[in-house]
Amino acid sequence: MNEEEIDKLIGEGINLLEHKKVREAIDNFHKALDQGMNQAKTLEVLDLLGEYFFEEKDFNKAIKFFSKQLDFTDSVEKQLTPLCWLGRCYFELKDFNKSIDFFSKRLRLTKEKKIIDVQLDSLYWLGRCYFEQKNFDKAISFFSKQQALSEGRDHMEQLNSLFWLGICHLEDKRIDNAIHFYEQLKLKEEERNLGTELIPQCWLGICRFLKEMKRISTQKKENKDKYEEECNKLESLFSTLEKETKEFLGKELKKTFIYLRFILRVF
Structure with missing residues (x-):
């Protein structure tokens, strides 16, 4: 199967998903994956499947695809997306320790690469995880870092951190x-x-x-x-x-x- 045919399979799969024809869409995506696509297309298909199951609240299936996506690349930049989704899946499953593991790794990688917007997002989710565990001091620590890092950079992140700092102190x-x-x-x-x-x-x-x-x-x-x-x-x-x-x-x-x-x- 040539590249054009693979692109067609992926396009049809997306269209089928939009029309809630899930089984047919997944068949298309699996056929595309079986063709030994290049890395970019493989990551795209795994991401599409993971996001679909996340939206359907089937978090265990979503984890399966995001884990494959994470294992498929050594690129720091390309690991950031599945790390985020895996953190989100475990957050929804209330497995906050696993969620913390993924967001902590994501934060470490973003610090190394100085990717500020993803760093801010990781700090937010770590704060949320500790908040859900009622570990308010740790939550405050991460929201405070989010506030400090967003100062003069991202107004919405600044507002978000202030809101959660207020909630943490109120709960405590x-x-x-x-x-x-x-x-x-x-x-x-x-x-x-x-x-x-x-x-x-x-x-x-x-x-x-x-x-x-x-x-x-x-x-x-x-x-x-x-x-x-x-x-x-x-x-x-x-x-x-x-x-x-x-x-x-x-x-x-x-x-x-x-x-x-x-x-x-x-x-």
Whole structure:
């Protein structure tokens, strides 16, 4: 089979995948792989199969193809893609230690080659892995590195790192630290002037709410009337914030406020 015929097989396979004719598409890709294609085409076909099964949430099958893709090349640049997908697959399977292994290798390779955008992405995923393991100090370490590396380079990565730094500190009950990062995030969102500062505003409200809730909970036994008065004030403030952000955040925000009000009453 010549190169033109192999290209045709791959093209037909992509078309079949788009029309959800999975078995026929895979047959086409396997036929193409059996022809002993050059490295570039082999990597392309393995990537197509891996990504398809990833999107279908069949992560074990996706791992099989991305592993073959990784084994097929010694090129650092060409290893970065399967390393990322393998990390993502294991993340979805909640095997965070394996995910950390792949993203750590990817980070090491990107440092050697000074590929900043992939380095930033690897730092993000390592932060996410440790966050899911509730190892907040390690997560904070990686998100802090992401923030430092993205400064002056990638605005979206900067926003992303600030958001997750806030979440980590909030989950670890370091509310003042969380407020610090959400205030930074709000300033940077205001610089963009896209109306997206509502997200950090909402999180700042939640942080201040929790901080105030902690303060007034000490009054509950000592002065029940005073406690109820403070609760009502906070509910009023959050009702206002809910109104202001309703269109932007929709149902999810509403659920958050219902949950927070419940917590306030039983805290």
